[in-house]
Each structure stands twice: as structure tokens, then as C-alpha cells.
Amino acid sequence: KAGVTQTPRYLIKTRGQQVTLSCSPISGHRSVSWYQQTPGQGLQFLFEYFSETQRNKGNFPGRFSGRQFSNSRSEMNVSTLELGDSALYLCASGRDNGSPLHFGNGTRLTVT
Amino acid sequence: ELKVEQNPLFLSMQEGKNYTIYCNYSTTSDRLYWYRQDPGKSLESLFVLLSNGAVKQEGRLMASLDTKARLSTLHITAAVHDLSATYFCAGPPKETSGSRLTFGEGTQLTVNP
Numbered sequence: 001k002a003g004v005t006q007t008p009r010y011l012i013k014t015r016g017q018q019v020t021l022s023c024s025p026i027s028g029h030r031s032v033s034w035y036q037q038t039p040g041q042g043l044q045f046l047f048e049y050f051s052e053t054q055r056n057k058g059n060f061p062g063r064f065s066g067r068q069f070s071n072s073r074s075e076m077n078v079s080t081l082e083l084g085d086s087a088l089y090l091c092a093s094g095r096d097n098g099s100p101l102h103f104g105n106g107t108r109l110t111v112t
Numbered sequence: 113e114l115k116v117e118q119n120p121l122f123l124s125m126q127e128g129k130n131y132t133i134y135c136n137y138s139t140t141s142d143r144l145y146w147y148r149q150d151p152g153k154s155l156e157s158l159f160v161l162l163s164n165g166a167v168k169q170e171g172r173l174m175a176s177l178d179t180k181a182r183l184s185t186l187h188i189t190a191a192v193h194d195l196s197a198t199y200f201c202a203g204p205p206k207e208t209s210g211s212r213l214t215f216g217e218g219t220q221l222t223v224n225p
Contacts, residue, residue, distance in 0.1 A: 031210065031211045033211055033212065033213075035215075042215060042216075042217050042218060043200065043202075043215040043218075044215075045212050045213065045214070048210050048211055048212050050210060050211075055209070055210045056209075056210050056211075056212040058212075090154065090155065092155075092211075094211045096210065096211055098143055098160070098162070099160065100145055100147075100157035100160050101145075101157070101211060101213065102157070103147075103154040103155040103156075104154060105153065105154045106154055
């Protein structure tokens, strides 16, 4: 059974640019969440999508946005990149029944 | 707002020894998760604890949940080098539905030969 797939694995961008990250959940999982992981702030929740609707949103500026498609695949977009956006971005999918989330290998974003 | 605190944040132990990682959370949460992360890797689910008094064991790891004390523990028995990793506990904020999780800071465990 394929796991959660995130692309690309690594990205290097410059300040002011925008970036789009992609996540394919495990087949049958309709909930997709995004997390930002940094050494200083740890794991922080960005947003969650379920059936193409944003169900929860964390405390991040509007530069961070996402969407989910009818096949449950999700994308997140960060516009006007800042140095502080450098992080590992993790996508997780789940069955939405309290069972554990399954995480992808992440996208390592470096902003220079 | 749910706050999750782990201690210790760093743990260096010898092989063969026992130790416990503590996870305190601030508000009522109806379930608690433990995850493991190896350096440069993603998070791997270890346990989900669903009720007060729940205990789960897998190999040398045992997790428990005390909802009245708002405390979960991850006990390591006779540690081996392969257990070196960062361990996170996480819970869902009561005020939200869905799959949102609030994570603790993580406990970086190093098991020395």
C-alpha cells in the first residue's frame, strides 16, 4: 500500500518568490493536513482539508494557503516567501476516525 | 487552547537502562498519540491512547494515559541503540473537530552503547 507522497522533496527559493507543494494521500484517506516543522518552533499545524473543504486552520499568515482536489490530493502554496519560511513541510493523511495520521517524507524548503 | 509539554527534551541513556518520557497536556483531550521521528525522516505512528488508563506496548516501548492527571508516559525498557530518535506526543484540541493535532516539543533520545 503506497504511503503519503510529497513532491518535491527539496526546494530552494529566494525571498519574494512563491512556491507550491504537493501531497498525495493514502488511498481512501479523505483528510489531509499540513504541518510546518522548524528547529525553533517545532511542529506547527497549518491547515486541514476534508472533502475539498478547509476544515481547520492554524495561526499562519494569509500567505499560506492550500486546497484539496476531488481525488483528495492536496497542494499548499506560500506566496511572497520570507527567510523564516525555511522549514520542513509535512503532509499527513487520515481516515478521520481518530486513527493515527500517516505522514509523508516532507518537502524541505530553503528560502535564501 | 491545548498546550502539550514534554520532558525531558533531551535524553541520553545507556543501552540496557530504563527511562520514562512524560507528556503533560493542558486541557481535556479524548485521545493522545505518540510518534517517532528519525533524523531527516518523517513521523511514524507508535501508539494511540483512547481512554483513561489505556496502556499500549510494542517491543521495548510502553505508553499509558491518565486523563485525570492530563499526563501520558512513554516508558522505555532496556534501551537499545535502534531506539535513538525524537519522540513526540500529540493530541487533538477539544474545541476543534477533524484531524488537527497539537504536538509537544519532542524528546530527543540518544541511546549510547
